[in-house]
Amino acid sequence: LEMSFVEAADIMALIEEMLIKLSAKISDKPVQQTPFPVMSYDEAMAKYGIDRPDIRFGLQLFEVTDLVRNSQFGVFKNAVAAGGIVKGVLFPQGADLSRKEIDGLIEYVKPYGAKGLAWIGLTGEAAADGTYPAESLRSPIIKFLGKEEIAGIVSASDARRGDLILLVADEEGVTNPALANLRLEIGARTDLISSDLLAFCWVVDFPLLEYDRDEDRWGAIHHPFTSARDEDWSILEQRPADVKAKAYDIVLNGWEIGGGSIRIHRSDQQMRMFQRLGLSESEVDEQFGHMLEAFQYGAPPHGGIAMGIERVVALFADAQSIREVMAFPKTATGTDLLLEAPSLVEDEQLAELHIAVREQEESAK
Incomplete structure (x- = not known):
């Protein structure tokens, strides 16, 4: 869907009504809720650790980085000192899980990069001063934490007697995905995720750019034609990491089912975007000169959205896999059984497309 003379709110309203x-x-x-909830990318990452949150259930993540910044527990202190964060999620009534079951949760987060889980089981009530005596806790780390730290962690997690607090300390790129997936696992184990709800939500204000360390330059997260928010154009050159995009995703039950953006329609802004991405004037002229010239004649403000129809159908049909609702799904090895592709190409076809195939010479041993 592409529309002219629209803002993000216009496209979102149309898709929501549909x-x-x-x-x-x-x-x-x-x-579950109308109008659909709208949250920023930053809010989604803070509360759910992922930009396509499943909001059918609670168990929002919580952060205690500042609380444990100077902790005597080395895992926390060292992670924060290295620029990381400490976040957690609650396992309702999980304080009595066996050590084997807790070890299973630790193994669950390792594929996402986490080195482990710190955990605190709340087996009793707080004392009159709001702190928790050792007999009210079950944890291998409480001997390294002060009473105020423990009370702060319990408060941040909103834990109650019988709950299990699970914490990850690492860089943000590890902590968030580890806890996001752990949250879903806990939700499934505790039957908190209803299969009888359609929980839509919008995620907006995505970062416009991300820094590529390998190439030592900034790159567009969506595409280089996505517009920055009006108020962020003034900081594009000086603070690119803080620039937010006029981009929006529609999410259903934790699946992204559509995404779009408002495009740049001014040649001066498009040129600034290309320059911020590290393109030279000659590269811009060669690759996008026609676009910039067209913009000079006056292009309408425009935007759009692309919907994942197969994902929508899969969710409505309770399909276990999107492949179940695809007309001609590929096999696990990527082959198309209907078209028998990929297959060998005839020499005549290659010649018609002016493609020459050359065998690579083996390097001398």
């Missing part, structure tokens, strides 16, 4: 009517027509499941 999805509400579509849900009522083809699904017996109620929509």
Whole structure:
């Protein structure tokens, strides 16, 4: 869908109305909330550790980085000193999990880069002063934490007697995905995730750029034609990491089912974007000169969104995999059984496309 003379709110309103009517027509499941909740990318990452949150259940993540910055527990202190964060998630009524079950949770987060989990089981109540005596806690790390630190962690997690607090201390790129997936696992184990709800939400204000350390330059997260927010153009050159995009994703039950943005329609802004991405004037002229010239004649403000129809159908149909609703899904090895592709190409076809195939010479041993 592409539209002219629109803002993000116009496109979001149109898609939202369509999805509400579509849900009522083809699904017996109620929509959890209308209007759809809208959260910023930063809020989604802070509360859910992921930019496509499943909001059918709670268990929002919490952060205690500042609280444990000077902790005597080396795992926390060292992670924060290295620029990392300390965040956690609650396992409701998990304080009595066996050590084997807790070890299983630790192994669960390791594929996401986490080295382990720190954990505190709340087996009793707080004392009159708000702190927790040792007999009210079950944890191998409480001997390294002060009473105020423990009380602060319990408060931040909103834990109650019988709950298990699980914490990860690492760089943000490890901590968030580890806890995001652990949250989903806990939700599934504790039957908190309803299969009878359609929980839509919008995620907006994505970062416009990200820094590529390997190439030592800034790159566009969506594409180089996505517009910055109006108020952020003034900081594009000096503070690129803080620039937010006019981009928006629609999420359903933890699946991204659509995404789009408002595009740049001014030649001066598009040129600044290309320069911020490290393109020279000659590269811009060669690759995008026609676009910049067209913009000079006056292009309408425009934007759009692309919907993942197969994902929507899969969710409405309770399919276990998107492949179940695809007309001609590829096999696990990437082959197309209908078209028998990939397959050998005839010499005549290569000649027609002016493609020459040359065998690579073996390097001398």
